[in-house]
Amino acid sequence: MPILSVQAARDPSAIGAQATVRGWVRTRRDSKGGFSFVEVNDGSCLANLQVIAGEDLANYADEVKHLTAGCSVSVTGVVKESGGKGQATELAAAELTVHGWAEGDEYPLQKKRHTLEKLREWAHLRPRTNTMGAVMRVRNRISRSIHDFFQEDGFLWVHTPIITASDCEGAGQMFRVSTLDPENPPRDKEGRVDFGRDFFHRPSYLTVSGQLEGEIYATALGKVYTFGPTFRAENSNTSRHLAEFWMVEPEVAFNDLTDNMDLAERFLKRIVADVLRDCGEDMAFFQERIDPEVMPRLEKITAGAFERLPYTEAVTLLEQSGEKFEFPVSWGADLQAEHERWLTEKHFGSPVILYDYPSGIKPFYMHVNDDGKTVRAMDVLAPGVGEIIGGSQREARLDVLKARMAEQGLSEADYWWYLDLRRFGTVPHAGFGLGLERMVQFTTGMANIRDVIPFPRTPGSAEF
C-alpha cells in the first residue's frame, strides 16, 4: 500500500488513490450517522487531512470513538473528493490502527489554547502545534535557501571551528569550554588555575563568529560561507537575544563593499522569494494569526532595489527630519532603533543599506577609507525590524591593519595568522553576517526569538 503524506493526500491529484496516511490526531468529531471525522496531521503541512471513520471499522466503538488529540494513527483507505469547505479531499478509512494513546487529562496540548510562553516549558511537545510547525517549516525553507543560494553560485561551505582559543575582538562575551574539575582544578606555582592541563592545553571558548577563519578560506579558495552555531554569553533577557544561535557568514576574495552590498541584497531577495513561493499556506497563517504586517514587509524586500546611502548622509537626513527622537543623533555615534525605523519606514519606505560608518564604532578589521575617519562597513536595515545584516570590506593592507590593532590595544602575537593573510598574497575581500533566527523572526512575524528556534538557550535556560 503506498504511503502518502497529509500534504500529498490533500492534493486533488490523489483522489481515487488507495493509500495509507500516518500521523497524529488533532480532533475527533462524531456524527450521528454512525461515523466520526478524525483530523490527522503529520507535519508535512499546516492543514489536517479529514479521515472519515465509520462503524464498519472493527475497532470503531472500542478505539476510534476514544481518539483524542495527540493519539498516533495509521489509516488505510481511499482518497475521495470532499464536500467540506477548506479541503479538496478526505480519506475514507478501511482500516485505522492506533499506535499510541495520549491520555486526555495528562496530555498538555489537550486543552484549547496555550500562550507561546507556556509552550516554551513544553519544548518537547510544542512542535505539535500549528504555530511551531509552521515556524519550523519556514525555518527549514530559509536554511535550505541559504545553502542553495551560495552553492548555486560556486561558494564552498566551510565549517569554521566552534571551540576556539581566539577571541574575535569585540563581538561579545564568551563561554568557557573545559574538562578541568571545577571543584578542584590543577593550579600552577602562583596558585592560578593551570589551563596548560586543560583539554586543549590553553583557555578555550565557544566561537562568537567564524569570520576570521572564513577569511582564511576566502583568501585561498575564493568564495566561501560559514553556517553554524554561534554563542554569546550575554546576560540579556530580550525578545531578540539568544545565547546560542545560527549564523551565516559569506566571505569573498576580490569583493569590495559594493560587491558586498550587491551580494547581501540578492541573498535577502532570494530567501524571501523562496519562502513566498514554497510556504504559502504557512505564510497565510502568520499573516492572519501572528502579524498582519508580515506580508507587506516581505513584499518590500522583493519589490525593488534597496536604498543605499552613506552613514554621514543618513545622519544629515535625521538631523534635518524635524522628528523628535528619544536619543539624539550625532555624527560618530551608533544609530538607535528609532533612527533606523525612521529611515526605513518613514523616509524611504524600503530596505536601506547604510555604509561608510565612523571608524570609532567599528572593529579593527574593517577597511579604512581615504578620509581616515570612516570604514567600509555596511548595515542592511529592514522596515519593521532594523538591522538584519552587518558586514564590511576587510582591511587588506598589512600596515593599516597593524595600526588599527595598535589603536585598539590588540596584540599582534594573538593574531599572527590573521596578519599572515595580509603578508602573503593579500587581496581585497568582503563579507557579512546574517543571524538565522532574526531572519526567521522577520519572515514569520514571530515576536520572540525563543519561538523561532527548537530549543532556546537563554540565561537560566538550557532544558532539553
Next chain:
Amino acid sequence: MPILSVQAARDPSAIGAQATVRGWVRTRRDSKGGFSFVEVNDGSCLANLQVIAGEDLANYADEVKHLTAGCSVSVTGVVKESGGKGQATELAAAELTVHGWAEGDEYPLQKKRHTLEKLREWAHLRPRTNTMGAVMRVRNRISRSIHDFFQEDGFLWVHTPIITASDCEGAGQMFRVSTLDPENPPRDKEGRVDFGRDFFHRPSYLTVSGQLEGEIYATALGKVYTFGPTFRAENSNTSRHLAEFWMVEPEVAFNDLTDNMDLAERFLKRIVADVLRDCGEDMAFFQERIDPEVMPRLEKITAGAFERLPYTEAVTLLEQSGEKFEFPVSWGADLQAEHERWLTEKHFGSPVILYDYPSGIKPFYMHVNDDGKTVRAMDVLAPGVGEIIGGSQREARLDVLKARMAEQGLSEADYWWYLDLRRFGTVPHAGFGLGLERMVQFTTGMANIRDVIPFPRTPGSAEF
C-alpha cells in the same frame, strides 16, 4: 570586463572571450622569447590557468618577472586555445595587476613539498595547497549532497541544541560550558561549586548527539534530520578521532529497522554518486596521489545492494571462517575492526549492514526484539574503513523503555521529556548517525581525520 573563474576560463567554451581572472600565483616560468608562463589558481578547481604575460606589459620587468608562489593577481586578456598539454585554454594577458606579494623566503608554502603533518601547523595557509583544496571541495560536495538528499525527500533540517543540560547516555565524555570565574567560583554552603549561579543556572555541556532532541521533532513533524557540530572530550590521539566534528542524524517517524537500512543505503549511494559525477578532477587526484584504492572502494558503494545480515549470523560466519583473528569472536561482544574487515573485504566483497545486536552492548533507547536478547540496532560497514553509519529503531514502548533505563541505572526524572514522547502518541521511529569527517576520509582516502576538517580540535590543539 566579465570575470571568469579559473574553472570557467579553462573550459574550451571560453575561447575567444575577453575576461578578467583573479587568483594566486602557483608558479612562474620565464621563456627566452620575452614572456613568462604564470600559473594561477583561485580555488574553483584543482588545475591552474596558464597565463601568458609578455614584455609588452608595462610592469613586465618590474613586477611580472618577480612573481612568486602565493602572490595575488588580477589578469585581463583574451582566452586562447592552448598548445600545451593538460589544458585546453590559456589567457593572453593584456594587463596584470599584483594585489599582494608573498616574500619568497618568508612564505612557508614557497618551498617544494611539505608533509601533511607540517601543513597542520599552517592551518591558515594549507587550503592554498592542491591537497587541501581538493579535500575542501569534496567535503563541500558531500555536505551539499546531505542537504539535497533529505530536502528533496521532504525532511526538515532541525537545529538541535549545542549546549545542553542532558547527557545522551553513553555517547562519550563531555565538555563543560560555563561563565563562572574558574579561579574563584561561587560556592554553596557545603563548599561545592554553585552551578545555580552559572549562566544556565545548572551544569551544562556540549552535545554529544542530537538524537534525543531529533526524536522530539520526528514525533511531531515526521521526517527530520540534524546536521551540526558534535563534541567528545576523549583524550584519544588517533587518526580517526576529533574532539569536535560534524554529524548528520536523520530521524523518521513510522520507520522500522528495515526502512532505516533502506534510507541509509540510499543516502550513501547518493552522496558517492554526486561526488563521482561532480568532483572528477579532485577524485582523480586522490586516486593518483593519496590512495589507489579510493575509486574501487567508492564503486563498491554504488555498484549493487549492500549485504544485510543479523549480528548473530555474522558471528557464526566469523567463527566458521578458519581465520586467525587477534581478538576472539564471541556472541555478545562487539566486533573488532579485523572482524568487520573480514566480512566486508574477504567474505562479501561489498558493504554490509549488520543488525539485531546483543542488547548488552547497545544503549537504552533501542527497540528490544521479541527474543529479549537483541535490539534493533544496525551498523553499516564499508570495505576499507569499517563502521561508517550506526543507527537503530528506537524503543517506542513506555514500559520497555523504563525497564531498560532501570537496567542501566538511568533516572526517569532526567529523561522526563523523552518518556513523554512515549506517553503521548508514541510511534515506531528510527534513525542513524553519520560522521561527516569519516565520510570525507572514506571518499578521499585521506589517512588522518585532521586533514579533512578546516581546523581540527584534538587534545592540546585549538589553535586558529
